[in-house]
Amino acid sequence: MSAPFREEYRRALGVRPNQKLLVVSSTWGRGSIISSHESDTDALRRALAELPVDEYRVLAAIHPNSWYGHGAWQLQNWLAPLTEHGLLLPVPDTETWKSALLAADHVLGDHGSLTMYGVALGIPTVLGSFLDAKVAPRSPMARLGTLLPRLSPRRPLLPQLEAASVTQRHSNELHSLRATVTSRPGESATLLRRLFYEWLELPEPMNPARPRLVPVPSSVPIGCASPVQRPVYVSAPSDEGRITVRRYPAPVQRRTVEGHLAGTHLVADLDDPDTRWPRSADVLLMPLGRHRESSANWDDIATRYPGCGLLAREEPEDGCLALLRGGVRLRAHWHGERPSWASAAIAASVVHDHAPPTADAPGPVRLQVTIGPDAETGLLDIAPC
Numbered sequence: 001m002s003a004p005f006r007e008e009y010r011r012a013l014g015v016r017p018n019q020k021l022l023v024v025s026s027t028w029g030r031g032s033i034i035s036s037h038e039s040d041t042d043a044l045r046r047a048l049a050e051l052p053v054d055e056y057r058v059l060a061a062i063h064p065n066s067w068y069g070h071g072a073w074q075l076q077n078w079l080a081p082l083t084e085h086g087l088l089l090p091v092p093d094t095e096t097w098k099s100a101l102l103a104a105d106h107v108l109g110d111h112g113s114l115t116m117y118g119v120a121l122g123i124p125t126v127l128g129s130f131l132d133a134k135v136a137p138r139s140p141m142a143r144l145g146t147l148l149p150r151l152s153p154r155r156p157l158l159p160q161l162e163a164a165s166v167t168q169r170h171s172n173e174l175h176s177l178r179a180t181v182t183s184r185p186g187e188s189a190t191l192l193r194r195l196f197y198e199w200l201e202l203p204e205p206m207n208p209a210r211p212r213l214v215p216v217p218s219s220v221p222i223g224c225a226s227p228v229q230r231p232v233y234v235s236a237p238s239d240e241g242r243i244t245v246r247r248y249p250a251p252v253q254r255r256t257v258e259g260h261l262a263g264t265h266l267v268a269d270l271d272d273p274d275t276r277w278p279r280s281a282d283v284l285l286m287p288l289g290r291h292r293e294s295s296a297n298w299d300d301i302a303t304r305y306p307g308c309g310l311l312a313r314e315e316p317e318d319g320c321l322a323l324l325r326g327g328v329r330l331r332a333h334w335h336g337e338r339p340s341w342a343s344a345a346i347a348a349s350v351v352h353d354h355a356p357p358t359a360d361a362p363g364p365v366r367l368q369v370t371i372g373p374d375a376e377t378g379l380l381d382i383a384p385c
Contacts, residue, residue: 001213002213009100009102009103013057014057014088014220015057018055018376019056020057021056022057022058022108023101023106024108025097025109025110026044026063026066026110026129027111027114029134031129032112033108034060034062043128043151044087045252048249049252050158053086053248054341055375057088059104060087061097062089081252084230084251085249085251086249090221091221094217101114106123106125106165107119107123107125107126108126109148110128110130111134111135111145113141119174119177120181124161124164126148127145130148132145149164158260189209193209229269229345231250231272232345233247234246234247234265234267234283235262235263236349242368242370243368243370244372245346245370246371247349250277265349265353266280267281267283268284269284269285269287270285271290278305282307282309282352283308283309283310283311283312283348283352284308286313309325318333318343320348321385322348322352332381334347334380336379339370342378346369350367351382365382
């Protein structure tokens with residue numbers, strides 16, 4: 001009934017038209033996805049770390065038994081390093097998990113029932129964890145465990161999700177599995193209410209049992225907001241004249257450089273209270289509205305921040321004034337109508353990787369920029385100033 005309203009649920013969850021939504025579903029107890037948090041096989045952390053923040057939103061649908069068993073404060077404290085960097089974490093006393101499934105493009109699941117619901121809805125699914133001992137032999141869930149791919153710790157997450165989308169789209173085995181979810185489609189409200197009242201030995205209400213639409217979430221379940229821009233690793237390769245910018249939250253990465261971070265540079269806010277990020281950053285951001293001098297001395301910046309290769313001061317219209325080594329100053333601004341994703345931070349990353357490094361280089365230049373295959377392209381003008 002609620003499937004036709006997918007776009008309404010996506011908007012309510014803050015998923016932009018050019019973005020995809022990954023729902024990470026975790027049951028409770030041993031072998032669940034949440035039980036592996038902080039381990040080497042932590043699927044939830046990998047989802048935040050490896051998926052580009054501008055292309056994907058990640059929502060964690062955690063079983064109520066985990067919330068009530070550990071307590072809301074404890075669970076939110078455990079996951080705070082992820083919610084601070086974009087993880088959506090709805091509380092268990094809402095129906096947000098239902099709207100999230102209806103809005104999802106992928107599911108990363110385990111042996112919990114929500115994984116089966118996602119498969120029943122035709123959502124491409126990968127198993128981030130699956131404890132066979134918790135599943136009844138020869139049950140539909142046991143069959144699901146044999147059909148779905150399991151998350152490999154040795155391969156990047158994104159290609160695994162994309163492969164699931166291709167291989168599961170026309171899978172006859174999964175189509176047969178979906179048929180086992182219910183033998184009486186559309187009749188569960190009537191049949192289950194009747195059964196429950198019989199067990200309770202109470203008269204059933206006279207009004208008919210009817211299903212209702214999944215409510216649209218009233219708010220996006222986000223973590224704490226920050227007055228400074230979070231540090232990110234950024235890649236900005238050019239292919240056939242178009243630059244694709246991909247950003248990954250820096251604090252959720254492992255200490256070793258992972259495959260998706262190859263060729264990236266680090267972008268950090270000059271005022272980040274965790275000084276390791278601005279001190280290590282290749283690009284330092286000075287957001288609009290902060291009380292700073294209109295000009296910056298490169299020698300002072302280079303002394304305080306030895307890793308910095310570019311200082312970017314945000315300007316109106318999401319552009320930036322960039323100061324490079326050697327005193328070169330460049331101004332970057334978006335030409336024409338700005339895409340919804342355009343920002344000074346993205347402009348600064350493009351300048352860092354693609355702008356002329358010397359003052360006598362020809363200019364201005366106009367570059368085509370996007371944040372992914374499904375996003376609109378923006379035009380960024382870079383000129384000496």
